[in-house]
Amino acid sequence: MRANAVIVAAALAAGVFATPAAADVLPDRAQAVGYLETGGPGVARAAEAALLGSPADLQTFLATGRQQARDDDDRVLVTQVLSTGGPVAKRAAQQALGGTIEDVRAFLATGLAQARVADDRIAVGQAMSTGGPVVNERAQKALDGTPADVRAFLETGLQQARDTDDRITTDQALAAGGPEVQAAAQTALDGTPADVRYFLSVWRQVAADGDAELAAVQGQLDGAKAGAAAHHPLIVRLAGERARKLASDARTANTTRLATQQSAAQHDAQVARGAAADAEQQAKDAAARAAQAKTDNDKLLADAADPALTVPNGRRASVYLLRNGGTAVKNAARAALSGSDDDVVTFVRSGLAVAQESDDRAAVAAIAADTTARPGLRQAARDALAGPYAGVAALLRTGDYPGRDTDDRVEVNQIMATGGPATKSAAQQALDGTVADVRAFLATGRYVARTHDLRIRVAQSLSEGPEVNAVAQGVLDGPDSYLQPYLDGELGKARARDAFTAAHVAKVNGLLAQLP
Structure with missing residues (x-):
């Protein structure tokens, strides 16, 4: 025991167990910075803590903490695969989580990709079970090909095949x-794939019901005429009553x-x-958090004027700037975070300003x-670049330039x-107000x-017709992103359906008017 104590004392005297000099730490710091930038969330947090800690913290991170x-x-x-993956991927993920860390690594390295290939093939098979001839033909071709062919089919080919079917x-x-x-089908074929899908899902049955109604009313009209003859x-009376009831029931x-469609549309929109x-x-x-983070970082840098805080605050600020700065600032922050205390001091006192x-x-x-x-802004930018930095910073901070107020008012008038x-x-209120x-x-x-x-x-379109009203009410209940697409496309299609219905009702009323 005494011999061991003598050895330890000698080692301490020789500096064997002393804290490594800054030059010895630099490669380790650079390595940790790399993990900070490229690692996952947990690795990045651990790397940040190590970089802001002691040399021992850094060594521990690189030795065991990173892994x-x-x-x-x-x-x-x-775990994320459990909520986003297909059935095969979910089963494989659950098995990996129930095993060792080597099982988890193996799943991420190869198992996940293999499971996704299997899930893709299952999805193609399911598409074949419900698809038309074109879907089935192209799906089989994908299954006979590579995993990339299967994925391409699911991403784009399946919908294209469905549209063709x-x-x-x-x-x-x-x-x-x-x-x-026939009229409704031709209108759909002259439109978009979405128009064709709407025809098949809704309007084909509406049109078929219309054909059936016309045939039934025509039959009653023929019977009434025969009875009159x-x-x-x-x-005559019974045929007329049946004809009018057929029309009333159809309406x-x-x-x-339409009420059912509108209710569903409103629910989905809400x-x-x-x-x-x-x-x-x-x-x-997120914007508020980002603004607060910038405020906190600005305070770190301001407080770094205190020599006792220059290095610790400078390192913390470097982490923030490495994530949020421009190209030059990121490079300077990376160098400071990877370097010695002197490098951090230089970064805080001059390097950051140069990079900014x-x-x-x-x-x-x-x-x-x-x-x-x-043009005025571009000229102001050229003038600022030709002058001192203060002009550059002012232009970015305020956006002001000679003639801006006039340009602003011109743009407001154009709008x-x-x-x-x-x-x-x-x-007009803006033009009547202040700058x-x-x-x-x-x-x-x-x-x-x-x-x-x-x-x-x-809202103004609500009174145009039943089809328009059913769609418009859902649009008004939905997010703002629904408004322009409705006005650009859906409104015209709903108007066409209202016109189709009006023409159909006119035909029915024309037959009813012929009843004796």
Whole structure:
């Protein structure tokens, strides 16, 4: 024991167990920075903690902590497969999670890809069980090919094959259907694949019911005429009653169908609106967190003026800037985080400012080269690049340049000239207000007003007809993203369906008018 103590004392005196010098730490720090940038969430967090800790923390991370964090990340990845994978992938993932870490690694290395291939083949087989001839032919060709062929079929080929099968089915309806079905089928074939799908899922039956109604009413009309010719008033009366009831029942059935469609559309729209609101709130929360993180980092750098805080704060700031800075700032932050205490001090006191100026000048150069930017702004960018950095920073911070206010007012007038009533009103209020009002309108107000205008136009279409009303009500209950597609396409198609129905009802009423 005494001999061991002497050996340890001698080693301490020689510095064998002393903390490694900064130069010895540099390669390890660079390695940890690499893991910070490329590792999974757990590895990145562990690398950050090690880089901000002591040399011993760094050594522990590289020796064991990195692998432990990677194992945790791997388990997270496998767990995600349980909610996103197909049946084979889910079973394989569950087996991996129930095994050792080597099983998890093997699953991610090869097992997941193999399971996905099996799931893809199952999906193609399921498509064949419900598909038409074109789907079946192309699916079999994919199954006879490579896994890449199977994946390509599922990603694009399946829908293309279904569209072709749908057109074949619609062509068959065109050839075999009555006049109403034929007219509806031709309209669908002249449109988009979505129009064909709508015909097959909804309108084919509506048109077939219309053909059946016309035939039935015509039959009653023929019977009534025959009864009148034979001087049988009871036959005439009963035939007339049956004809009118057929027409009344058909109108009721159509009203019920539209009410059901509208209810389903409104439900789906409300769900979509809720999802959009959630996504918008998440984006706002993320923006707030990002703003707070920047504020916190700015304070770290400000406090780094204290020599006692220069290195620890500089390292923490380097982590943030490595993730959020421009190209030059990221490079400088990476070098500081990988380097010695002296490197961090240099970064805080001068290197960051040099890198920030480089990034800012690159940003202003991009403005000067942007052919879509305003001429005045491009000239201001060129002037700033030719001068000191203060002008570059000011342009990026404020966006101000000679003539900006005039350009802003011109743009507001252009928007007002083509906008709807809400846009015109908001634009005029901005023009009647301050410079800040004009800029606020261009930044956000124009988009809010445009959305109001779109909703006004959709609401105005509610009174046009039953088909339009059924679709429009769902659009109004949905997110803002529903508005423009409705006005650009869905409204015209709903109008066409209303016209189709009106023409059909006119035919029926024409037959009823002939009743004796």
